[in-house]
Amino acid sequence: MLLIADSGSTKTSWCVSDSDNTGKFYSTNGINPFFRTTEDIVAELRKDLLPKLKKEISTVYFYGAGVVNEEKADVIKNALSQLFPGAALEVESDLLAAARSTLGAKSGIACILGTGSNSCLYNGKAIVAHVPPLGFILGDEGSGAVLGRKLVGDYLKGIMPRNLSAKFKEKFPLQYANFLKSVYKEEKPNRFLAGFVPFLKENIEEEYCDEIVRNAFDDFITRNVAKYKGYQQLSVCFVGSIAFHFQEQLLEVLDEKNITPGTIIKEPLLNLLHYHLQNSKDE
The missing domain is CATH 3.30.420.40 (ATPase, nucleotide binding domain)
Structure with a gap:
């Protein structure tokens, strides 16, 4: 077995x-x-x-x-x-x-969009090229950690629209110092930041939230997927909660860039x- x-x-x-x-x-x-x-x-x-x-x-x-x-x-x-x-x-x-899990024995590009992000070029048997993800400080575009980083940063700087800021404060009644401590002093700040992503999903009908997600996916494609030779002729597949729960935005960004979407699964x-x-x- x-x-x-x-x-x-x-x-x-x-x-x-x-x-x-x-x-x-x-x-x-x-x-x-x-x-x-x-x-x-x-x-x-x-x-x-x-x-x-x-x-x-x-x-x-x-x-x-x-x-x-x-x-x-x-x-x-x-x-x-x-x-x-x-x-x-x-x-x-x-x-x-x-x-x-997404390409099987076919060639293509496989991506992970979860708490972090990653990608590779796959020839149907092995990974043949890899753009380093670099973590949520230097990279991890499109990840839950980076989406959360943008959301928290906009909230603390007063950039988030007022109606959403009020909702955010009600849902996460943390002080300025609590946010900074969790990001800069505590363990696993990437998971802390990714924990704010459900707020984006709950409010995805708001233009502000929709734009954050689309821009993050645009960055992921530009800085990762587009680095693989022939990427527009290959199927691009995704695994992970971010790709799965924001499929609508992801598919539209892929379409705008003339990229063929493949399988999208959560796990x-x-x-x-x-x-x-x-x-x-x-x-």
Whole structure:
């Protein structure tokens, strides 16, 4: 049986293939090799995942944030080899998960638009080009963190329209100092900023909110997607909550730039299951 994982820093979603080619789904804490060790991954999964798995696992595909090189991949691979001795293991980046889940065996451009953003050129088998995302200070265009940064900045500077500013203050009754502390002093400021995105969604009929989202997507295309050779001849696919919940704005921006939209999904796990089941049949 196949076990597939899609992991971020806060949550890992697991899927076990079933006899009828559907899946059973579970979740555990996030497994990012920048913040976890092999030992604590083993301890946690032995307690929180293994008791739920009733049948022997033959292959594990793990996709995760933080899997940026062999050293980081080995942190996870060493844990999985202890938990599933004898199973075939593959540990890859969340970006390859985005590519496989949206493009399968076709070539194209795969993008992530969630708390952060990322993109790659994919040839149907591997990532062949990559524009660095650079995080929410230097990059991450189109991400939840950057959308939230714009929203909070406009609110604090008095740029946000008055009617929306009143709504924002009612929903987030924080003082000026609280905002600055959360962004500059606390851990995970990107998640703090991304937490304001639902306000944009709730008020997307307002021209101000709609424009923020469109401009962010325009920046993402210009500074990332347009850097790939032949991007206007390729299908451009998206994974992530921002792409999924703001599809209308995203599709219109793509159309304005003569870009062919591909699959847009919130999460890659179910598509990854189908991808690997199909590949196992073809082998």
